[in-house]
Amino acid sequence: MVKTINPGLKRLKLVVLDANFYWTEQLFSACSDFADILLLRPLDFRAFRKGYGSYFIDFQPQAISEGVWEQRICCPPGWLFHYWPLTRRFFAYLIRKFQRDNYLIFVYSYPYYYSLVQELKASSIYYNIDDYRNYWPGRESQTPEVEKLAVNHADLTLCVAHYRASYLKQECRSKNSQIVHIPHGCSPEFMVEHSLSQPKSLPAELQAYSRPIAGYIGALTYRFDFDYLAKVAEKISDVTVILGGSLPQSSDGSVEWWQGVEAARRLPNVHFIGRVSHNRLGEYLQSFDVLLMPYSLCNFNRNACPTKLWDYMGTSLPVVANNVVPEVNQWSHLLLVSGNPEEFASNIRFALANRHWRSQERLDVAKAHTWKMQAQKLYHLLEKKGCLSCQSS
Template sequence: MTVVTVPFLKNIPSGEPQLFDNALIRWLVALAGRMIAAFWCQALGFSSSERLIGLSNIYWGGVAASMPCRVRFYDANDDHLGFTSGQPWLRESMHRFVEKADLIFYVSNPLLDKLSPRPEQRCVELGNGVEFDHFAVPRPETPEQLCSLPGPILGYAGAMDWIDADLVASVARAWPEYSVVLVGPAYAHDWADRHVELLSLPNVHWVGKVGYDELPAWVQRFDLALMPLERSPLKRASNPNKLYEYAAAGVPILAIDYCDAVRKASGVAHVASTPEEFVRLVTQALADGRKAARQAFARAHSWEALAETMVHELRNAMQRRLS
């Protein structure tokens, strides 16, 4: 595998909107990108029109749509247009590529609806995935920060920016004898300042970012893994891989009903319709002994399983174009 970095305008740098929100600047960046891409395609032997071209983001949609190939596919793994940092020209870039795609993989029905595929386009729901063994193989070591905390441990692993802080605070107040552990970074520089009330609760412990290699040791020590995510249009179209990471670790899961993926996992996770129900379900979820079922669910969503599906579909798409 050869990884090549090609420039593109993903976001407008802060404080410089007039410079970068400019058609000429975008054209120059695209031209440089086309030249770099063409060079590497030629150098690596991928210049033939028999090639397969796929995108998992929308930033090079316009360029990729114009490159000759046998099959195009789009891996719709997130609502790229839903991020506030996204720029107006990205919509056109995405639709130019999606309109020409022979095959669309997607993680959720709400996301597929936003793509408005043509009736003749093949659309395959993949969902999200997990490195199964990484989270399933028992880790004997207990993170030092957890050793002194009273149990049960109610844990969340992920970005702090997406959680419903009021919901987490409600859980902490309802169960003051439990430890609520938050593992993960806050990307907004002022997140901690805006959530002083939550972080000042005596049984709430925010440990910050943990490396991917160490993360399973944390998740496996959760007595209950929480998914207290905000309910927003962006999250509604998502398919969180933390669901599958929790399941691979085998720990009980309690989620607020905020997306299709969570609802579909109701056979292995407790799903609350309201914040009040979320708090009430803590006791029931803690007693959930369906570890084998959770891990079987996660194994079916391993990256290997998803890759097999993708390869099968892509081979069929190539064959259809040959016939």
């Protein structure tokens, strides 16, 4: 039974602006053990219509699980910049209405939201998931400066990537002790209970493919290095390479990147299977012999914490990656990290011949990094930083 808001209940409130990304929702929903959570979901009217099928605003929080509510907000053109003074007042109204007379922690996930901090009686967290400088065309030079303000106004800055945390510590030296790294969590529904000695049976859709299978499921955009993968696949012609995800389009990357896509498509052992629904991700990942992470060298990957890293670790199966993502490189003692396609292919061979290599260690790390565990780490950080000192009993 999902509880409703009780205006008389004295409990910590935590409001997230915004919670449109899966990982943002997962982390802060997991905080419902110690707070009532409101996930604000503002979207430009075009994206809103595409996602929800119509135009509307939730004027009241909608309960979605125990202790977690959401408010979906269809926004007009210019809501974030041109009309921000009006938008800010509206958001502040919604937040105060949820807060009532309770202690509040306000989480903002984009730097331009920082000015709301001054309108609220709350502790604040800046939740950084990326280098935002290219998110808003024409504001590439302005956004890093606004981000410094976002960090300086926050009581705590959370970065999902260690690389990004290090960068912000250099840019905002006076706030070093308030900038911390908490990576994405592992989803328990995609995890195995015990480390696997063999991969699980292939889903019905993959039964026609021969083992061994080296697989990847995720975005097949410019962030995926197809040229690198093609060079690897050529060296392991007896291994089936499965790529799951929306089929790549030429508009997803550069001309050179698209040439890599075409090179991969020409190989007889590389197969594109299309999009895999999120609720079946664990079923697919746990059936592969080896899991692949061949990422491209780009700003996004440099600043990213791939959720794939944690989805993969939760299977306990061997993971082979290239070395371009700093967050992945931090786990090189548990993953087979490769410096070039030749080493990548060799590591796939090693993984197939040594299926138990570090399998239990990977699973142990995944269990220590579930979303619930990450939320507990956040709670202890808030406690340590004194952000809970005014919490009503």
